[in-house]
Amino acid sequence: QVQLQESGPGLVKPSQTLSLTCTVSGGSISSGSYYWSWIRQPAGKGLEWIGRIYTNGRTNYNPSLKSRVTISVDTSKNQFSLKLSSVTAADTAVYYCARDKGGDYGDYDWGQGTLVTVSS
Amino acid sequence: QTVVTQEPSFSVSPGGTVTLTCGLSSGSVSTSYYPSWYQQTPGQAPRTLIYSTNTRSSGVPDRFSGSILGDKAALTITGAQADDESDYYCVLYMGGGIWVFGGGTKLTVL
Numbered sequence: 001q002v003q004l005q006e007s008g009p010g011l012v013k014p015s016q017t018l019s020l021t022c023t024v025s026g027g028s029i030s031s032g033s034y035y036w037s038w039i040r041q042p043a044g045k046g047l048e049w050i051g052r053i054y055t056n057g058r059t060n061y062n063p064s065l066k067s068r069v070t071i072s073v074d075t076s077k078n079q080f081s082l083k084l085s086s087v088t089a090a091d092t093a094v095y096y097c098a099r100d101k102g103g104d105y106g107d108y109d110w111g112q113g114t115l116v117t118v119s120s
Numbered sequence: 121q122t123v124v125t126q127e128p129s130f131s132v133s134p135g136g137t138v139t140l141t142c143g144l145s146s147g148s149v150s151t152s153y154y155p156s157w158y159q160q161t162p163g164q165a166p167r168t169l170i171y172s173t174n175t176r177s178s179g180v181p182d183r184f185s186g187s188i189l190g191d192k193a194a195l196t197i198t199g200a201q202a203d204d205e206s207d208y209y210c211v212l213y214m215g216g217g218i219w220v221f222g223g224g225t226k227l228t229v230l
Contacts, residue, residue, distance in 0.1 A: 039221075046209060046221060046222070046223045046224040047158070047166065047209050047211075047221040047224070048221060049211065049218075049219045049220060049221055052217070058217075060216070060217030060218060062218065063121075063218065096165060096166070102171055102172070102175075104154075104213075105154050105156065105171045105172040105175070106154060106155075106156030106168070106171045106172070106211055106213070106219070107156070107168055107171040107172075107175075107177050108156075108158075108166075108168050109168075110165040110166055110167070110168070111165065112165050113165050
């Protein structure tokens with residue numbers, strides 16, 4: 001059973017870069033054919049798909065965030081990461097990492113989520 | 121930009137049946153959008169219920185079912201229970217590797 005755990009700073013200053021890591025346990029991030037995704041949720045609001053990275057390194061990003069987002073994989077650490085640059089208060093949210101275990105059908109295994117607050 | 125639409129709220133009586141829908145601001149939802157559904161209770165991570173229109177994720181009871189109804193994707197809950205009271209989100213595949221979530225439906229069981 002694959003498990004995912006987000007980690008990173010809980011507080012980021014405006015205009016800086018938000019950096020989060022998702023550690024995968026119970027399986028190798030480089031085995032199989034999976035999409036590894038980031039999804040966020042501002043307090044009291046709905047889910048927003050941020051982007052994903054495929055096992056071969058190919059990425060897809062939400063067009064509204066594409067200019068600020070980078071998702072990468074570190075197979076040596078069995079982790080994948082999110083970087084979101086030039087953050088504002090609107091980027092304050094719970095950030096979830098997830099694995100699409102069915103390939104590309106939305107059958108996600110979810111991390112527990114981590115709250116990131118953007119504030120000076 | 122296409123918006124994915126969901127009812128903001130819905131209510132169902134215990135033991136009853138409810139159908140939540142997931143549509144598009146422009147156009148019809150088909151199986152080609154691979155609609156998926158998630159359940160979320162306050163303070164918890166979402167849980168995958170249905171993917172690829174009508175496939176239940178592992179461990180999901182058969183009280184939950186997915187389908188296409190008319191021009192929308194649908195999630196039907198039969199025999200509603202108190203712990204079904206949650207937020208429900210759909211997501212659609214827009215092509216080009218892009219997924220878009222709906223705004224969610226708050227389901228009350230009363």
